[in-house]
Amino acid sequence: MSEYNSMEMMICVAARFMEDGCSAVVGTGAPCAAGMLAQKTTSPNMLILFEAGGVAPLLPTMPVSVGDSRTTWKALMASSMTETMSLTARGMVDYAFLGGAQIDKYGNLNSTMIGNDYRHPKVRLPGSGGANDLASNCWRVMVITPHEKRRFVEKVDFITSPGYLEGRSSRDDSGLPADTGTYKIVTNLAVMGFDNPERQMEIETLSPGVTVEEVQENTGFELLIKSDVHETEPPSKETLRILREEVDPHKYIIGR
Amino acid sequence: MSEYNSMEMMICVAARFMEDGCSAVVGTGAPCAAGMLAQKTTSPNMLILFEAGGVAPLLPTMPVSVGDSRTTWKALMASSMTETMSLTARGMVDYAFLGGAQIDKYGNLNSTMIGNDYRHPKVRLPGSGGANDLASNCWRVMVITPHEKRRFVEKVDFITSPGYLEGRSSRDDSGLPADTGTYKIVTNLAVMGFDNPERQMEIETLSPGVTVEEVQENTGFELLIKSDVHETEPPSKETLRILREEVDPHKYIIGR
Amino acid sequence: MKVYFEGEGELFTNPDPDIARKHFRKKNKTLVDKRMKIEDAIGKFVKDGEYIAIGGFGGVRVPTALMHEILRQGKKELGLSGHTATHDFQILAAGECFNRCDIAYIIGLEARGISSNARKYMESGKVKTTEWTNAGMAWRFKAAALGIPFLLGRQSLGSDGIKWSASKVIECPYTSKKYATFPALYPDVALIHVHEADKYGNATIRGVSIADHDLARAAKHVVISCERIVDTEEFRNDPHKVMIPYFCVDAVCEIPHGCYPGNMPFEYFSDEDHLKEWLTVERDPEKFKAFLDKNIFSCKNFNEYLEKNGGLDKMQELRKKEFLEE
């Protein structure tokens, strides 16, 4: 594990899921790095969007805000939030990258509050921002997050951004668009998906040297385990070089 | 009557109703001439709009289309139909100028079809265009039209643009915004309004030399007559000069 | 939440965003060269029986060249969005290309008069119609562009038009007031003439955009004709210019003067004489047939049509007229 840190690993693994020619709304930080890396490796024709209105910029550096001027640097459009959000509603956007303080076994995300009373939160968090919107209308949600027991909970205190809600058909039943939902969770320990009838989080691949038990120990609920679970392919030297030299030379993200 | 023709008279009279600082969506032809004349006389601060998106142009000549490039000549915005129509929906537009093949005693206008079967019209007309939209959402509708019996009918064959529908409160009951409706009908014979509880067409002023009987003879239904009916003030020489020299020097409209 | 009323008009397209979503998901989001010949663009993207919508405003920024090609290729049984349709409607009626129409404004050419041939076609019983308004149609494109099944409005309430529309009148659950609903319109194809486009389909419009911002987003396929192809750098250097992004667009045809005899704002004014000729010659079916043969069916391309109607001299004259230099 000494050849790369876990942030580098997560970014490289997440980037790999971006098939060529896909479209994605990315945020600041790791998602943006993953998007930029994908464009330089697996998905040269990827369409990168930012929720405040940046469309297909030639990102010169990492943005500090999803609305800052980097997101429209040599862009094809400096549009609006309404434009980006309506693109997701029309089904034009394949991927959204989201995070949260908590994630549960159905891939629901919480970024609103900790506690059990909305009117009196133990801890107030920022709220949805555009996360709920993207989780509702993009085809697939990607999550890049450190794997911690306090973060991976049986049930989130507040569903800010919907995953599969209570599993099975409950997402569809709520009225959310068909065939959408949380796609992959990329952590320092594993890659997990929901490709099962229960729509529960399931270990698909394990980071090099990590065991199923170790993942389970760091998770607050019981994970499903895919029958063919195997090791996550580590990032190639070339991919790491591109990430370090071209995507994040100042180590804003990968230096964390 | 030899000092001006009836088109000149109607334009001058209609322009007079535009109080200073009002806003109006105008069409091509007489309405546009009335708007331009008002700007040069009674309403120098009038905001002129065109339904296809022209906002506050410095009209160099008469447009041939409500979307042509004259409607955005030195304009403040070359916007969209959505913009103009949403302005009317928000209550930002005082006046709309409309016409039609038929008008009835409640000020309803027909520009869709002649006949009594929509599926088999005797004569197909262009349809609403933006007329219904403007009649629905602008505060006041102005009509400039020749006064003919076949045009002024008891009941229009088809309500394209709503006036007071069946009179009394029926316009409000339909769900149309409160305090809106047909305001003045300016013809070669008279100016008529609807300022009565029945919301029926009522003679307010008569063109010089015209009698109530003459107006009634040219109307297909019984008109109400305002108690203080009097003569329409004829256009002043200065107003006529501006109309002829500055508004329509090529006599596109007033030469008809 | 009450539904007070439902119009009897037929919905010619399905307003369900989920059907559109499946299509849009598959749309190519890659920067690929979409320039093609007009014959190929119309041949590939306008199919008999499909529903088409025309950008611009009747005689303003209309894709005349694309429509002539539809006639030459003999497209039939199209559905048509009659949204502020004037000369565009006249052309497609001349070819009897459509058999159903959402009507906001048809057969007329605004102040210029009525197309007698288009009127005859609409009175022939050959065309199924549903009745709307300009804002109603703009709202329908807006709903589609927003990915929602309908938009509210108060236009149409109380009119006879709403009876022959596919609007419904509902009670607003917030205000308890009546509002009409305008169902999303996702055309199969939109044909839009623009000022400039790059080879990928990024396109910029000057002058009024009418409903084309939303139309380009609502349509399942978009064919762009443009006055000029420009380099993508022009857009990347000023990302406020693009009104229609490339991923909405399927074909780009460079056709200078492609809106003639219409008015292309900031380029050339309408040829009022030629539009008058259309209106006049239509009254005599024999002459009209010859007129169409000459101006459309016998033309190998759009330039031949332009040449037959004054060529470069006329184009320069109309440019001067646009800039009030006549």
Place this chain on the structure above:
Amino acid sequence: MKVYFEGEGELFTNPDPDIARKHFRKKNKTLVDKRMKIEDAIGKFVKDGEYIAIGGFGGVRVPTALMHEILRQGKKELGLSGHTATHDFQILAAGECFNRCDIAYIIGLEARGISSNARKYMESGKVKTTEWTNAGMAWRFKAAALGIPFLLGRQSLGSDGIKWSASKVIECPYTSKKYATFPALYPDVALIHVHEADKYGNATIRGVSIADHDLARAAKHVVISCERIVDTEEFRNDPHKVMIPYFCVDAVCEIPHGCYPGNMPFEYFSDEDHLKEWLTVERDPEKFKAFLDKNIFSCKNFNEYLEKNGGLDKMQELRKKEFLEE
């Protein structure tokens, strides 16, 4: 047409377009000079107890100078649209200016971290909240701008947020599917910082417009601050530039660098050091009070704040950073 569900959240503003119509009817459509001092603009148009909305995107194109003035004038009990609110929220929370808030995004400064003071204020029980999303709030402004009482969307469906929103879930009468409704939001005042405006209030924005196109149309009053006043001719010579027309606007304040320490696209980048200082100093209430006194309350105008934080040198440095010349 079923209503499946109604959120428990309070509506802080009335979504009825008829109430807004009465106001908009009276708005001045005359070209009058609306330039005024920032003190007068805030004094006249931001009244205690009213509902305000801030343009821009938190740390991008925010009207910092206008917000500082709100604190200096001690405005209280405002309603606030917490739409992509970051540094703007932090400032208004520092002044405890609001007591109710529509929340889409608050207390955080995106990747920079959480404002501990803003969090404390939101956890204090002093602020009533209703929960939304970024698109939900954008939809609410869009509905208001279109003059309709609500807009549909599928965002929020299935989430806990919708329980604390004022959305309703209805059955679409066309598709029989579930959609959430987003009630129109007509703020009493919108504060928007722009690149250029003329003295009448016509305003142009570069970079992303976020929801400001619709916000400017939804608000009953609009106060514009701008980097530069320009002559109206600039707009008349290119009528594609104006995003906010004069008749929406009530006051125009020329305040160069008026968005500092935020990022003004194509002008200057954000001052990340100063934003970090805010986040750091907030953790110590005493220090934070002194910081606010220094940077806001004791400043006679916005230039004094700029001078205290680096003055012209800093402004030039941030301009270089914007153009990647650092």
